[in-house]
Amino acid sequence: xxxxxxxxxxxxxxxxxxxxxxxxxxxxTDNPLRHxxxxxxxxxxxxxxxxxxxxxxLDTSIQGVYNSIGHLSREQWYLGGILRSxxxxxxxxxxxxxxxxxxxxxxxxxxYGFRLYSWITGVPLIWLAYVSGIGGYWIVxxxxxxxxxxATTELLDWLPFFNEPTARNxxxxxxxxxxxxxxxxxxxxxxxxxxxxxxxxxxNRISRVDYLPSRRVMLATMTSFLALAxxxxxxxxxxxxxxxxxxxxxxDWFILFIHPLTDITSPAAVxxxxxxxxxxxxxxxFLPHPEAQPIAxxxxxxxxxxxxxxxxxxxxxxxxxxxxxxxxxxxAVVDPDLCAGCGICAGSCPSSTxxxxxxxxxxxxxxxxxxxxxxxxxxxxxxxxxxxxPGGTPTLVVFGCDKGADVRALASADTATIxxxxxxxxxxxxxxxxxxSGVDGIVVxxxxxxxxxxxxxxxxxxxxxxxxxxxxxRGLVPQDRLRVVxxxxxxxxxxxxxxxxxxxxxxxxxxxxxxPPAYSRRKSHHG
Amino acid sequence: xxxxxxxxxxxxxxxxxxxxxGYFATAPTYKQIPDDVALIKLSMSHLGGRECRKRSPxxxxxxxxxxxxxxxxxxxxxxxxLQLELDGKPMFETVMHPTGLSGDGxxxxxxxxxxxxxxxxxxxxxxxxxxxxxxxxVKEAQITLKPAQVLVIDFNPDKGGLFFQ
Numbered sequence: 001x002x003x004x005x006x007x008x009x010x011x012x013x014x015x016x017x018x019x020x021x022x023x024x025x026x027x028x029t030d031n032p033l034r035h036x037x038x039x040x041x042x043x044x045x046x047x048x049x050x051x052x053x054x055x056x057x058l059d060t061s062i063q064g065v066y067n068s069i070g071h072l073s074r075e076q077w078y079l080g081g082i083l084r085s086x087x088x089x090x091x092x093x094x095x096x097x098x099x100x101x102x103x104x105x106x107x108x109x110x111x112y113g114f115r116l117y118s119w120i121t122g123v124p125l126i127w128l129a130y131v132s133g134i135g136g137y138w139i140v141x142x143x144x145x146x147x148x149x150x151a152t153t154e155l156l157d158w159l160p161f162f163n164e165p166t167a168r169n170x171x172x173x174x175x176x177x178x179x180x181x182x183x184x185x186x187x188x189x190x191x192x193x194x195x196x197x198x199x200x201x202x203x204n205r206i207s208r209v210d211y212l213p214s215r216r217v218m219l220a221t222m223t224s225f226l227a228l229a230x231x232x233x234x235x236x237x238x239x240x241x242x243x244x245x246x247x248x249x250x251x252d253w254f255i256l257f258i259h260p261l262t263d264i265t266s267p268a269a270v271x272x273x274x275x276x277x278x279x280x281x282x283x284x285x286f287l288p289h290p291e292a293q294p295i296a297x298x299x300x301x302x303x304x305x306x307x308x309x310x311x312x313x314x315x316x317x318x319x320x321x322x323x324x325x326x327x328x329x330x331x332a333v334v335d336p337d338l339c340a341g342c343g344i345c346a347g348s349c350p351s352s353t354x355x356x357x358x359x360x361x362x363x364x365x366x367x368x369x370x371x372x373x374x375x376x377x378x379x380x381x382x383x384x385x386x387x388x389x390p391g392g393t394p395t396l397v398v399f400g401c402d403k404g405a406d407v408r409a410l411a412s413a414d415t416a417t418i419x420x421x422x423x424x425x426x427x428x429x430x431x432x433x434x435x436x437s438g439v440d441g442i443v444v445x446x447x448x449x450x451x452x453x454x455x456x457x458x459x460x461x462x463x464x465x466x467x468x469x470x471x472x473x474r475g476l477v478p479q480d481r482l483r484v485v486x487x488x489x490x491x492x493x494x495x496x497x498x499x500x501x502x503x504x505x506x507x508x509x510x511x512x513x514x515x516p517p518a519y520s521r522r523k524s525h526h527g
Numbered sequence: 528x529x530x531x532x533x534x535x536x537x538x539x540x541x542x543x544x545x546x547x548x549g550y551f552a553t554a555p556t557y558k559q560i561p562d563d564v565a566l567i568k569l570s571m572s573h574l575g576g577r578e579c580r581k582r583s584p585x586x587x588x589x590x591x592x593x594x595x596x597x598x599x600x601x602x603x604x605x606x607x608x609l610q611l612e613l614d615g616k617p618m619f620e621t622v623m624h625p626t627g628l629s630g631d632g633x634x635x636x637x638x639x640x641x642x643x644x645x646x647x648x649x650x651x652x653x654x655x656x657x658x659x660x661x662x663x664x665v666k667e668a669q670i671t672l673k674p675a676q677v678l679v680i681d682f683n684p685d686k687g688g689l690f691f692q
Contacts, residue, residue: 025536032544092552093544147559157637163626164572165637171570171679172692220537224545232549245566245675250553260557 002288011107016490019451028449028486030216035450036101038210041199042218043097046090046225048192050083058139060185061178065141070236077233085229091133092254093221098129102281108453112285113292114315114340121202123281128195133255135188139181142237143246144256146170151259158267173242205338207316208456293341293421294368298332302351303364305330308470309345312424314455318345318365332365342454343367343425347461350471353429354379355519370421379430382416383437394440394506398499399426401446403453405487405495415499422446424457428464428473435481436519441506443499445485458486478514481506560641565672567640567649571682572633575605575625576656603630605656611680612650613642622657644674651680651689664688 001009015033022031032039057080059068072080102122105111111119134152138145153167169175203209212218237250251260262270296309300323309332310318317338323329332345346352351363354376361373379397386395397416400407400423407417416439420426423446431442444465446458462484463469473482483502487495560566579600587595604625611619619638626632634655649670652662664682666689672678679692 022540025533025540027533089548089552092548096548154637154639163632164635165570167637168570168572171568171681220541221544224541224548228545228549232553234552243677245560245677247558247560247562247675249557249559251555251557252553253551254548263559 004287008107008109011103012109013490015104015107016488020448020488020491023448028451030214031450032213032217032221033100033104034448035210035213035217036097036104037203038213039217039221040094040097040101042212042221043090043094044192044196044199045212046086046222047094048196050087050090051189051192053080053083054087055185055189058185060181062141062176062181064178065139065181066236066239069140073233073235081233082226082229085232085234086225087136088234088252089225089228091136092252093225095129095133095254098126102126106284109290110453112289114317114338116285117205117337118202119285120282121198121204123278125195125198125202126281127278128191128198130255130258132188132191132195134258135184135191137252137256139184139188140236141181141240143240144237144249144251146240146242147246147249148256148259151262155258155262155267155270158271170242175242205316206455207314295336295339295341296334296343296345296365297368298334298365299362300324300331302362303331304350305332306350306364307332308348308350309365312344312348312456312460314342314344314457315340334365340454341367341369341421342457343370343421344454344457344460346372347422347425347427347464348471349427352427353471354427354433355429367421367425370425372427375418375420375430376433378418379416379434380437382418383434383439386414386416387438394503395438396441396443396499396503396506397434397439398443398445399423399430400444400495401453401457404445404447404489405485405491406489407445407495409492410496410499414503422452422454422457424452424454424460426461428471431465431482432474432477432516433519435477436516438518441481441483441502443483443485443502445487445495448486448488448491451488476516478516480509480514560675563644563674564641565644565674565676565678567642567672567678567680569609569611569619569636569638569640569651569680571607571609571623571653571680572635573607573623573655573682574632575607575623575634576658577601577604578656578658604632604634605658607634608654608657608662609636610650610652610662612652614648615650642672644672644676646671649680649691653682653689666690 019031019033022033026032028034054069054072057068057072058065069084072084105119134148137148150167150170153165153170156162157165157167169180237246251257258270296318303323305320305323305326307320307330310320315338317335317340318332319335320330321333323331345365346363346367349364352372354361361376363372366372382397393414395414395416397418398407398410400417400419402419402421404423407419411417423444426444431444434442444461446461447453449458452458460469464471465473465482465484467473467475483498485495485498487498577600579598582597582599587597606625607623609621609623610617618640621636623634623636624630625634647670648667650665650667653664654662655664668691670678670691680689681692682689
């Protein structure tokens with residue numbers, strides 16, 4: 001195993017443990033760590049909204065920028081001052097979340113294959129975010145702005161792009177003029193607009209984008225920012241004076257850390273680091289990584305054009321086209337570049353039902369690496385095995401996911417386990433099929449809420465089992481013989497404990513009270 | 528987890544998030560240079576000289592009327608030699624090359640020097656046409672630097688050449 005794989009594996013374990021710990025307090029839906037992208041986007045909207053107000057009151061002369069912004073914090077602290085502080089703290093939080101988001105996606109291995117596009121389009125956003133953040137500090141034109149402006153231009157001057165050193169623009173108090181701030185404001189608006197455009201491209205290839213986190217998360221983070229704005233309002237330093245070196249600067253380490261880094265190393269070292277990191281991020285998807293999953297295949301004869309796979313695909317990989325030989329019908333078409341190979345489409349297909357009598361179960365859309373027919377064979381083999389078990393304890397079938405807690409470790413004389421590409425691949429009819437074939441209980445497990453490796457697998461599964469989404473679990477299936485367990489890859493013990501508790505519950509109740517009618521499949525060789 | 532425990536946990540975690548953001552947004556403070564240090568910034572942007580040749584009347588007569596410029600000047604500019612001396616000792620020396628693919632742009636320099644605050648004898652010498660020996664611009668003065676002061680050494684022909692600001 002390569003050093004990179006070990007590093008990534010350790011980082012993934014660390015993320016999983018911290019996220020699971022957070023789940024104890026927040027739950028999956030409100031866990032900020034599971035919605036970093038959406039939270040970052042929310043902070044961006046705060047920045048845009050507060051920035052619009054700050055722009056309207058900004059006077060773009062040398063004295064004017066300092067005085068107009070300072071006026072907000074002193075005379076209008078209750079509105080302008082608060083908004084200015086929100087702008088400051090939301091920008092810091094945005095940068096922090098952006099880097100966490102990057103680190104998390106890398107740790108979970110979400111940077112190659114069908115995620116290549118999202119990864120590559122995300123890298124330039126880091127540059128845009130930092131350029132926006134650093135430029136924003138200049139607009140105030142206080143001592144901190146002076147330090148940042150000089151440090152940035154000195155860093156830029158190391159590159160062989162400029163005819164004259166750009167740092168000459170900040171040599172002496174009379175070096176800059178009012179128009180400088182007009183240009184600066186336009187840049188500080190233009191770059192964030194490019195950032196928003198880049199974000200649109202970044203999420204363009206996924207469906208049902210989390211544009212905003214849950215209301216609770218938005219409220220809680222906004223309350224945190226407001227508390228900060230009151231306790232530690234963002235204030236200007238003394239006005240910039242190019243005749244003096246600013247001393248004892250209250251530096252924003254989230255955004256301006258690059259300046260001290262340049263001071264203690266050199267511009268050459270910092271540019272090497274910046275370009276090196278950028279190249280590495282771009283190259284990462286092309287370095288050795290696990291093989292991509294085979295993509296979904298459509299069987300024209302069995303596709304009835306119902307569009308459920310199109311609706312459920314988390315990556316917009318399935319589109320609907322005119323059926324080649326069924327007049328008036330549509331057919332699913334899979335885009336190989338977008339398909340994640342998760343199998344959620346196979347789980348959504350109405351043809352993926354084990355009750356069909358054909359010897360070989362061919363469904364409308366299927367995964368070559370784990371066809372629904374093989375799944376049925378596995379289930380039937382396991383049902384046959386459980387049927388010959390010594391008895392005494394309730395028999396269970398545990399359906400799980402390769403990305404979540406490993407269900408295979410639970411296999412025993414009274415427990416059958418089927419691990420799927422994603423739990424979202426499980427057609428609900430398999431649950432009914434197993435119960436009606438004599439099994440006492442079914443456990444469905446998958447990644448934690450908000451932690452599904454394929455985004456929507458567990459959400460769709462939960463909705464299908466709750467009769468809120470097609471194909472839904474039929475009403476004749478008793479809910480008390482079904483247990484859904486959220487367990488990520490590192491929660492083997494939690495899954496084992498819950499399965500044992502469920503078995504005990506089944507053991508202590510009347511056996512036939514809620515059992516669905518028995519069923520035995522008649523096998524047919526007809527298509 | 529029970530609701531009160533979850534609320535307490537969330538409050539602590541959001542509080543920690545706010546404290547982390549709030550602290551590192553302004554702290555720890557950063558000191559770019561020590562308290563008793565001043566800064567000299569040497570920054571110049573100047574076109575080096577070039578040797579022009581006066582065309583003879585015969586040459587001019589042979590040229591089309593609209594192109595009869597009296598001087599023939601090469602496109603390229605001379606390197607510029609610069610020396611700094613502090614209290615009579617060499618402090619910095621460089622040869623600035625003209626920018627541009629044809630060497631016809633300005634020659635520039637931008638350097639920072641940190642010095643303890645105090646009084647010094649500062650001399651700057653420049654030769655902007657290396658065809659000629661020696662230095663055609665010299666500026667020498669006693670300077671007193673206060674802590675955190677920025678002294679700029681620049682060149683502007685309209686201000687008499689080299690100057691301190």
